[in-house]
Every structure is written in structure tokens, then in C-alpha cells.
Amino acid sequence: MAGASSNPLISTARASDTSPTVQLHPLVLLTISDCITRHTLRQQTGPVVGAILGAQDGQNITMEVAFQAKLRANDDGEVALDDEWFGKRLEDFKDVHKQPQLDIVGWFTLGPASGPEPHILPIHSRISDLYTESPLLVLFHPENAFSEATAAGKLPLTLYESISVNTSSGPDDKAMDIDGAVQAKSTKFRELVYSIETGEAEMISVDFVARGGGNATAVEGSADAAAPKAESSKVDEAASKKAMRGKQKDKEKEKEKDTPIDESTILTVEDDEILSSLTAKMNALRMLSRRISLLRAYLDTLPPSYLSDPSLPLNPTVDAQHPLPLNHSILRSISAMLARINILAPPDSKAFNLESQQEASDVQLVSLLSSITTSVSAARELGHKSSIIEFGKNQNKNRMGVGSIGGYGSGDGNFFGTVMGGGGGAVDRW
Template structure:
């Protein structure tokens, strides 16, 4: 490994890395550490980088899930933690992450590739005293390896503390641990957001910022009107150069599609170049007696044949153009015929619904007409029985004869009214 010390580190045990522990490192820890180091570099801040990592420990399974930077102090020439601040901040993180319960599992800092140094020992001893916890791990970030790593390796190393007897005293040493990166859905969203926004982030040097501030002060003294116009132009350029989230998402989508098409083209060219190396008679003539070469990959040829058989299902066949110059210039493809069939089914369903509605309305009209006709016939039968005799009743009232008046006493003894 580049940058590794020639002589072995006396603080690191010579045994192989411990694989008995199942350590899972989450990307949020890496993002926090990289953000912390990047901000210090851009601000030209000096001093050590120290932080804490909280997670879970269930038996031999340990997770490193969240990290935060620590406030430092100097005592007797050694850099140590601000004990009161550290305990208060750690308790706040414990209150926030109660389900599942998280606790301090490791500390992170910068270090060489060779492993921990003597300056790291006072820090770990102080953490042991403040938390009354043994076995706090140490994560070292190797800044000199950032520009030299390949193959997806991370510039970090993880160590756990062990005590070994040297003579009559117990010495604290370190043993390297193996780890794996574990991520969840929420972390994937956060990492994706950081990856998309990282392309738009720019670092402005401090000297350039000071010069810009001084030039703006000089311009303000020349005239408010000109300065205001220049500020408006600058703001307009900044607004026009910035992309909205929708535009960034569209660009990312188009870029992904372009990469997919490019890869598909490369795969097709690779298949074509392989088929061109095969004998023509073996590929085109099914009754050819020419034996295939010994290097023929029959599994690959079967896969190519299966792929070609599925192509008509994915894309419509080519459209045939008649050569007689007739008005029918195109022949409907299978996709167009399927679309026409679907449209016909929709129109037929709509027509059946209209026909059913018309039949229902006609049936309702026939029932109403039957009721009206029956009422009309009943009225006609009533008028013929009572109104045809004339007399006093003309309006359907029954006629009364002279005998009924005589019986009721309307005529006197003399026969008059």
C-alpha cells in the first residue's frame, strides 16, 4: 500500500486483522467525516481532527451509524477532549437515538497508513474514563491516499484496542478490524442527493474573496447607480447560470439514458464482431455439413438466437412500401393492428352502453304511456254511464225524475210547486 511505513508500528499487533467481529460501516459516517475535513481545509484551519461515532453493539455485531465532531482542549501538551462538552453532547445523541438505542462505539481522527500513533493514546484513555466503557474502536482517515486509491477502496482503517503484557506492565495496543459498508434506503437517498449536488459545488479561495470584497467597496464609492446596475447584472447572471432541481433531474435522466444507449450499442457491436468471425455457411445454411470451429461458443450462439427471436415481440416489424405508386403507401404493422382492435372494442362497448340506455328509456316511456292510456279509458267509461241522460246533471251529476221530486214533497196537494 502506498505510503506505508517501512518499519512495523510498535503499537499495532503483528497478528492478522480480526475477522471475528462483524463491523458494519454506514455511509453517513463517511459523509460526516469527509464534510468535516473538507470544511477545515477550505477554511485553512489548523489542528487535529477528532470526532465520535455512535452505533449499536449486539454481541459480535457492531454498527457505526452516526458521527459528530468534538470540541478539543490542550492539557500538558496533549490534545484531549473537552470532557464536560463531550458528555453533554453524547447524552443528547443518546436521547435522540433511543429506538434503537445508540451509544458510543468508536472515535475517528486523521492518521498515517502505518496505524495509530502515540498521540492517539491519551485521547482513547480519556474516552475510557469519561464513558467507563472498554473496547472503544479507533477509525483512522488516511488523507494521503485519497488521490491514489483505485477499485472502490476507502482511505480508512479501523482498529480496536487490546492490552498485551510487556514485561511487568500491560500496554495498550491496536488490532486492525475488517469491516463492510452497509446502507439503508434513507441513506441511499441522502448519498444520491450529495452525489447530484457535488457537481455544482465550487470552492472559492480566500484571497479571491477578499479581492472581490475590496473591489466592491471601491465601486460603491464611485456611484450608487452604477453599482446598483452592476449588482443587478451580476445577480441576473448568477440566477441564469444556476439550474433548478427539475433541470438537474432532467439532465441526470437524459445522461442515464444516453449512457444506456451507448452501452447497448457497444454490446451489439461486440455480438456482431463475434458473429463475423464464424463461418458463413455454418450460420446461414441449416443443412451445411461444414463442422463448426473448435472455438465456437454454442452457449453464446443460443443466447444470440434467443435474443433475435424476442426482437419481434419488442419492436414492430418494418413497414413495407409498395413500388406501384398507389395511394396505399403503408402497410399496417402488428402494433397498429392491435391498436385498431383496441379502439374498435372501446367503440363497441360505448355503442352497447348507448343501446342499453335507449332500450331502458323506451321501456320507461312505454310504461308511462300505458298508465296514461288506462286513466284516459277509465274517464271515458265514467262519462258515458252518468252524463248521457241529460236533465239537471249535465256535468256528470245523475239526472233526477219528477217522481223523486214528488216523493220529497216539492209538489203540493194541488199538484203545483
Template sequence: MSVGASSSHVAAGGATSGLTINLHPLPILNVSDHLNRLRLTSKGESEIIGALLGSETNREISIANSFELVYAAPEGDVDMGESSTDPNRGSRTQKLDTAFMETRRDQYKQVFPTLDVVGWYSVGEQPSPEDVNFHQQFTQIIDTPIFLLFNPNHPSDSQALPVAIYEAALAEGGKDETIEGKFVELAYGIETGEAERIAVDGVTRGGMGGEGEESTVVANLTTQRNAIRMLYERVAVLLQYITGVINKAAEPDHNILRQVSALVATLPTMDAKEFREELVTEYSDVQLTAYLTTLTKQLNALSDYADKHNLLHPPPIDDFGTSQGGMRGGRGFTGYEMGGGGRRKR
């Protein structure tokens, strides 16, 4: 069930503007971090708002980042949030601090020139009158702002993300007039880059138990296990489909079959001579690297031992102030006294 499906501020039959939304993981992490920090530093639940940064191409919006916003309370004080236990909450109108938003937007554009404010976010189970108030203020700054609602009470066993995205509902027939105080939910997809996947993977590993090297090993093994399990499940689906096509139990889809054929063609041939030679070469390189690492560690340990030995047993100093370690009259590293006629044990 989507967030806010039973809200009186969500129009069941409202028309959308046909936007395609691509959501990156970073805004979700930012909103969650914003909520957790505010819960730890303030009493009770607080109103949370922020701006969504992204890019718009034709009718496609990509939400890539976000930053926090402040608003001016009715008394004129700038605040990051207002307690939800306030009896006047909902009867007073909070005003968005547009000057602060413009300053933060200009700062972000200096670092990310391709990103601009495309909407805003809040936290709650469903759209509220305060959300309608803030959205109306954003419409005076942005032509078609989108509204992201993060649900902190989302069921933990649900496979869906605790996020819903809305825009102002249009009148029937797709006219430009908006339905006053109503939202319509938009479908969205998840878009990630390689850098974002690495960052999310790092956040996931940070929450695992254990300390030091143990935590790192467990995290790496867990990641590999999940990747192998996912690969196995997908291969099983492909195998089941191919078996069904061969047994005439499933309708053949030539587009899927071509993709499967191209995927199989990219796999290495295990019996090929070139593959075996490359495997042996790579294996030898790995073993050589391991041997060099071990040898380096042993040399380092020997060097440390020699330094400690020289510190505990310094060589004698002659009348000229010159060390005679390992030379005539002195005692070398092996503990023998070097003389003119040979060496003898001291």
C-alpha cells in the same frame, strides 16, 4: 493499501474480537467537513477527534453518525485542536473532555434513542502515539471502542475509501489481554438507506459546475448517465456468464441461475396487451398534465395582462364614485364605448 499498514502501532498478527462493521456515509461526510472547517479556521494542521454513534447487535456494529469532541490541553485549557508544528506534540498527554462527550451523547440520544457512542475517529495517514493515548482513554468509557482513521492524503485515483477502522489488538489466541499500544485493522462494509443515498446524491450535485437551472439539468443528466452505464455493465456481465454456461465454457451455478431467472421474470412483457394499454394510459396522463400546465400558464399570463391594462387605462368614475368599466358610458377591455344604442369605437 490500507491506511496505516506500515505504522509501528498496527499489529500485523494481532487477533480481533470478531466484530462485523457496517459503515454509513454520514460519518465520512462529517469527518471530512470537520477537517475542512478546521483547516480554514486554524493555522497549520490540528489534532481532530470525534465520537462515533451507532448501534451494536450481537457482534455487529453499525456506525450511523458522529459528532466532534474537545480535549483539555496539558495546561488545562479546553481546545478543539493543537498545531502539529508544536515541538512538544507527542511528549505531552492530551486529556479527553469526558463531561463534554457525555453531554453531547445525552443530547443525541434524545433525538436518536437507538444510537450510542461505539468508538471515536481521528485524521491521519497512520495511527500515531496521540491516537494510542486517546484510545486508552476511550477504553475507560466504552468496553470495546473502535477507532476510525480518515486519511486526507488518500490517492484520488484509488477506488477504496480513505478510511480505516481499528480496534485494540488482542494477544495471540484471542485472549482478553490487549497488546499495549497496538491496533489491528478491521474489515468493514458500506451500508446505506434510501434517505442517505438521496443526501449523498444531493452533495454530489452541489459540487457540479454551472449555475441555476443549467447546473440542475447537468446534474440530473450525469446521474442518469451513470445509472444507465452501471446497469449496462451489470447486464453485460450477466449476459457473458449466461453465454458461457450455454457454451459450456463456465460452470453453472444454480443459485445464480435462479436469481437471474427471477430477475427476468420481473421484467414486463413488451408484446402483452395489458402492457400496451398501461403504457398508452400513462402516456395520455402525462400529456394531459402537460396540457393543463400550459393552459394554466396562459391563463396566468392573460390575467397579468388584464391587470396591467386596467392599471394603465382605468375605467371612468361616475358622480356616485362607482366605476363604469365595461358598463354604459364606460370603455370596456376591448376599447369600445358602450352606449344605449349599441357600441362604437372611440
């Protein structure tokens, strides 16, 4: 804290209720570590700077992915962002991460534990002016990478938010503020509290990367150890094999051309999906096995409990055989996990299978009753439609019968006109 208070860029004000809540994802940490490793191995000069993309929902901010930025020297000789390259790379990341939509929420660089230094202000101001109003700063501390705090689980980084404060220039500042005069503002940084947000998929991927790095280191070490022995044997065999290499390559090429391709060895898209699914499940099982082994090792190091032996004290002392003290919160979590195991794998499998069969029978019975009800309703509707059709047919038959009766004796169209109509011809006939 003394170093932080002596830094003029660090604000002494405490975080307010409007300060954001930050969730940091492991992919950002992996990207920062990769950038530092590449920068060191390539012996590059200049700062390590990168952008962090995430999502913001009110005061909740997530930092999910990151990428390294390209830098250049401006007219004043200061290190600045390459705006054209940075903007294009940012748009590419936005196109990739559309569901959910990610945008720049901050940036990262290297710095001491005492806080940000003045040379980072041009980059911070540029990001604030062009991309986001108040970007967060993730400051990684390389000197603390191998400290005791890091070994205990604390990450060697600090998260800051930027705030604008008025620079005091005299006793009349308050009056000038009342008069509406424009005051000079300076940027300061205030430390934020963050949490690590890790999903199951990220945990598996991070563990896989860590295991791969360890294997690569082991292979590299073994290769370096075996290099002197292999070199002497290769020198002896080089002279004898040099003349035969050209002929062997020609023969191998001819064999490859003549050999038909075995289609059974080519993986289809479905095979690739199944293989990736099995690989993910295998990694998940390995991680679960390591976690169970860790829990068992932790429980083995604990002293005997008073629950098994009432003569033991409630808070046993730590000794050489049992170096870890009792942590009741961890023990409660383990107990809760064991209580949930009965739900996942019930001890009485016969009763569980019987209950499952009964529930399945109930579901099938309800489905059968529903189908019967639907069939009865359909039959009733069919009968109703059939009665309407029969009634219509009977009406048509009745109409046809009435029409034939009305046309009887109509051969002479003037029958009723001559007999009952009172025509002149009728008077003559009668």
C-alpha cells in the same frame, strides 16, 4: 504492509473469529469529510477528532452517525477530550437517535497509512475508560485522498480494533503469570475488514449532497470569472444610484405594508409534505436514470458477444474500441435485473389487466360470500333470541291465569276453615 509491521502500535496477530463485523454508513464519511474541510479552511491547529455512534448486536457493529469533538490541553500538555462538552453532546445525540437506540462505538481521527501514532493513545484510553470498553478507531489518511487506489474506489481510511497485550519484560514472565503477578499491559491496534452499508434513502441523500457540492463549485467558479467585469460596471453605477437608494427603500417598505398578503402563496403543512415527497421521488428517478445510463455505457464498451455471432471467440481481446474486458458477474447481475423487469412492467398489458380484474373479482366474491354468511348467522341468532322472548311471554301469561283461578270465592277468608276445617262454629251450624 512493511509500514504496518514497523509501527509498534500495530498488532501482527490476524483477526480472530471473535473480531467484530463492521458496517460503515455514508453519513459517517460525510461527517469526517466535513470536519476535515472546516479544519482546513479555518486554518485550525491540532488533530481532528470525533465520536462515532452506532449499534452493536453481538459481533455486528454499525457506524451510523458521527460528530466532531472539542479538544483541550491537559496538565501534561497532551491533547485530550473536553469531558464536560463531550458528555453533553453525546447525551444530545442519544436523545435524538432513540429509535433505534444508538451509542458510541468508536472514534475517528487523521493519521498516516502506516497506522496509529502514540499521540492518540490518551484520547483512546479516555474514551475506553468512560464511554465504551473497546472503541473502534477509524483512521483517515489525507495523503491517500488523491491516490490511484482512491480513484479506483478504495476509501482512504483504515478501521482498527484495540486489544490489550502483555508487555514482555524478561524470561520469567510465564512464571510470574502462573504465580498471579500483575503484568503491565499495552494497547495495540488490529486492522478490521468493513463493509459500506447504504440504504436507498442514504444513497439519494449522498447523491444529492454530491450534486449540490458540484453545483456550488461551478457557481463559485463562474462568479469568480465574472467578478472583474461586474466590478467595473458596478463602480460606474454606484455614484448614480447612491442618492436614490434611501428613497427607494422607504417606498418599498410602504408598498410592502400596504400590499395585502396573498394566502394562496403560503404553503400549508400538507403542501410541504407533498412537495418533499415529490422532491424525493424526483431525486430517485434521476438516480435511476443515471444508473441506467451507466449500464448502457458499460454495455456499449463491451466487445461483440459470441452469442450473436458464433464465429467470435469466447474471450475476446481488449482493443481501443472495446477497452473493458468481460466481467461475467456484472453481466449476470444485469441479466437477472432484466428478468425481473417483466414482473414490474409486463409486456402483455391486456392479459395482465385481465388477470388483475379476475383476481379483484375473486376477492370481491369471497368478501360477498363472507358478508352473506355473517348475515345468515346474525339472522339465526336473532330468531333464537326471539323464540326465547316469546317463550318467556307465554310462561308469564300462564302464571297469571293460574293465579286468577286460585283466588275464586275467596271473599270470605274462612270458607274452607268453617266447612272443612272442623272449627267450633261449623259444629254449631251443622
